[in-house]
Amino acid sequence: MADHAKPWTESMPDEQFQFIHDILAAPSPIGLEAAMTQGVLRPYMERIAPAGAAVRNFKGHAGVVLDTHPGRDDLFTVMVIGHADKIRMQVRSIGEDGKVWINSDSFLPTTLIGHEVSIFSEDPAAPGSYRRFDGGTVEALGAIHFADPKVRSGDQGVKKEQLYVELQVHGEEKKKQIEDLGIRPGDSILMNRPIRPGFSPDTFYGAYLDNGLGCFVAAESARLVAEAGGPSNIRVLFAAATYEEIGRFGSRVLVSEMRPDAVIGVDVNHDFVAAPGIGDKRMSPVTMGKGFTMSVGAIVSEQLNRRVETVARDNDIPIQRDAVGPDTGTDGMAGVLGNVDCAATSVGMPIRNMHTISESGCTRDVLACTHAVAETLKALDAEETEPGTLAERFRNQHPRLDQATPQRHPG
Template sequence: MPLPDVLRSLLTATGPSGYETAPARAFAEACASFADVETDVMGTVTARVKGTGDGPTVAIVGHIDEIGLIVTHIDEKGYLHFIGVGGWDPVILVGQRVELTTKDGVVPGVVGKKPIHLLKEDERKRAAELKDLHIDIGAKDGDDAKALVRIGDVAVISADPIELPNDRYVARAMDNRLGCFVAYEAARLVAEAGGAVGDVVAVAAVQEEITFAGARTVAHALRPDVALVVDVTHATDAPGIDEKENGSHPLGSGPVIERGSTMHPVVFDELVAAAEAEGLDHTLSASARFTGTDADAIHVSRQGIPTGLISLPLRYMHSPVELVQLDDVLNAAKLAAAFARRLTADTSFAR
């Protein structure tokens, strides 16, 4: 199964939190053929498919940002020092090729550290930390580096999508360009089917990896009657993951529907009913207190928004080799579209 062109365009655009312009533009361009598209001052994109009646407005929300690195210092020898944008395991960064987004375009570099041959015995016993790493762009000295890169420029790991057997794909930024693709595809399916009773709004929200800022502001402004957040979760068929703690969500098992303290029970029930009616494989997950997704911000917006969460099984989260099975993604879009089309003007989210 080929990787959809829209998903490829999202995965190959670079956009750490706060610097999401390129992937947000790709999302907006993809939605423009079937929806009314707007971009707010934060950079969040909304794509509205008008409803056929007075049914509830449904927001389907993915976050468009990814984790990255931001330059904090350029030393006299031309090495770039950095901190993480979002959560990193520093071990993953060692030896990676990176792409820095600068005012004059992309500058390639590599993440370096002291070679193992030169490490002292106590240094060999501990994992590398961010402070032990630097980015080398091949500069002769500090002035040479500063002519190419500024403090505050961001970088991502260079890792274009690759196809594996069984319709599985690997790339950086699957978290959470996948959620944005599901939002896009669900809205497209609704438009193709002639619309839903209420408006359906696909949302590419910014800054989830740092503050949920895009979700907070767009939920306040959009004021949907119900929201579906689409994000990734840990595929539990990878070594070292305990299903007793994380549930059972192997690749190929379909989208994961969340149930828990912050998830609205009517939304959960309607999602399960939609999955069963469409014959879509799915699994269930339970959470308490928070989910670690944009749902945590959206469900308490204004007077409260009935919120559901659809997750996609993903291996190796927050790495350049995030791995997903494509039919799980496509079935999540079918689920979100079916949910939106099942709602009526009489649907009540009263407790």
Template sequence: MSETKQPWTQPMPEQQFELMREILDAPSPVGIEGAMTYGVLKPYFESFAPKDWHLHQFKGHAGVVLDTHPGRDDLFKVMIVGHADKIRMQVRSIGEDGKIWINTDSFLPTVLIGHEVKLFSEDPDNPGNYRVIQGGTVEALGAIHFSDPSVRTGDKGIKKEQIYLDLQIHGDNKKQQVENLGVRPGDAILLDRPIRPGFSPNTFYGAYLDNGLGCFVTAEIARLIAEAGGTQQVRVMFAIASYEEIGRFGSRVLAGELEPDVLIGVDVNHDYVAAPGIGDRRMQPLEMGKGFTMSVGAIASEQLNRLIETTAKEHEIPMQRDIVGIDTGTDGMAGVLAAIDCAATSIGFPIRNMHTISEAGNTQDVMAAIYALTYTLQALDGMADPHRQFLDNHPRLDQANSLAHQGSDKPDEEKTYDDH
């Protein structure tokens, strides 16, 4: 494949970007993920899936799994997992002055102030039916004139207990006005900002890249595999999980139900190079625009990583190694959390401003992940016996070769010699 035709080196096609926007914009707060899974992804899966593929649905959550070989437990099973649930705010109580006091979940309180949101309220008189309220903003202090001097200078911050939703309620019986809308404690609130192209080439920004991007990547891999004629000896399960943001509970259920031999979590990662104020932490230099990331450490399988890295090098797909400690922090942990014997790892793409309304990413990193995993699945499908490959080829550090000093020349440095 010539460089000019490699999708991960080109701008993302507009139609594909619109699909990504639609997936990321679906209102799918933790526990109510059906807008993304059933509203967007299920119809998309059904638009290209061969007739013999099967879409698994579940009783306890709105996750879905597109299965290339339903019932074929004799085949080598690979599960690729993105999670549809978004961090959200929730109504905590309603004040006499019409303020709607809210919980901030996994947001920093200071990143919320002034932003527009959507409040999704279940109809008290018709349970199971939801209404959406738009036009409100998240507030904490009102105006700088009313804030403590230490907050003005930045010496003190905003406490999560100070955060409220302002619906501009005024007049008589302010609390009653809110209650008449049917707003109740527990109602979900989401930031209101769909993604849009960024200023710099191949960038985009908006809310909830975490983790509609992982779902988009999973869906596009499924499409590419379907268009290539499917797989022969590998059963692939394209999973869209729930509950990741509260402890990876949804993906462990999917792993427990379907028992994959390989599990790959797909989730956003951090652009540590651009992250402010962390230079003294000596983080690995992951950077937006430099390719997809692959987790090394924790439960990440060295055999699986070897295959992904080899495949990426073969196709000249840019990849960055992400160092993780005791936990990948993603659905890559689902297998061990479900007590399933599977080789696992986590794949991602560096983004900026995670868990804010202005998360930013690079389309070429996303495309790199899509094609690296697609080619990895095809490489697995080409193995003579994937089961034995993973059973018999665990790394042996006791067989490591001795390595001597290699000098100071840079390997990629062009050497010039004196002709005389």
């Protein structure tokens, strides 16, 4: 029987799943993230914000932050960051035969072929106004009959320079037909694939789980904290950053400007157990369906991790440890990259097929991550019994391995 006090043990309610759908469906390519941040997240944040909170926009990018205590720089401040930008393809050039040549960005070229895409093009006659062109597919070979024998046998792959969007243009002056539409080099291209429930229970699949799911966790943890009365002793910044996929630049700006004392980056993670050809490399045994993940290594604060792990244990929230080596690979690095002294960690959800059109996840992992973040924030708020308590503890309670307890084999 499901434990109704533990939502991560149950199927996600339809309303919550629809919210994930709406976040992931928002066209939010790198540099053009406002559809997600301003169109979906900001209205939601304004609706669930606790009394006195404010939602902030920025000049140079489309990031958004729900600030529980605007102007209270004296409070211990925690930032929870997801990133709203999606990897995208871009138009490179237009061929005489009407082919729209594109780059592959962070996609494997072979994963793109045959999939439907949408081109988002700024109107040359009205800068700042955008149009959407649907009905195109990504191609590279045209047909197996035209492929090199090595490609047909699988001995050779498809090169990124071979990729183009097929818009079915025919007739005379094919290139001019495309140019007359106003499609130009640099226009963004996104997969046209909304998420949908998966075959297995509590699963879903589609494009761009990376990283609308992190933004969902930030927004939903904000709701949970607000419904519990909001933080009284600490300031929390629930953020959707930009530019993560090209170097985590948006989160650097956020932490540099808002100076949090602690950062919790939320991003998707890999299901290493299910990844083809990875199991024998002895990666962390992180897998879909067994809970949220917590990074260990790189710049991660063991003090912050200790609090996350304690909350997970005390609330029976399933948690998986992920060894990340020199870099978390997420916005959890923002404090260091933004040259801000803050404790940082990275949490997330294991998914399969990252950076493809068929990314797959488990709703129970998403709920586990959401509630772990919310409960960690509540615990930090309760720990700040007097102003400065948390800051003092984070400064003076770094783990001392020279004080580690010697252990012997139990025999």
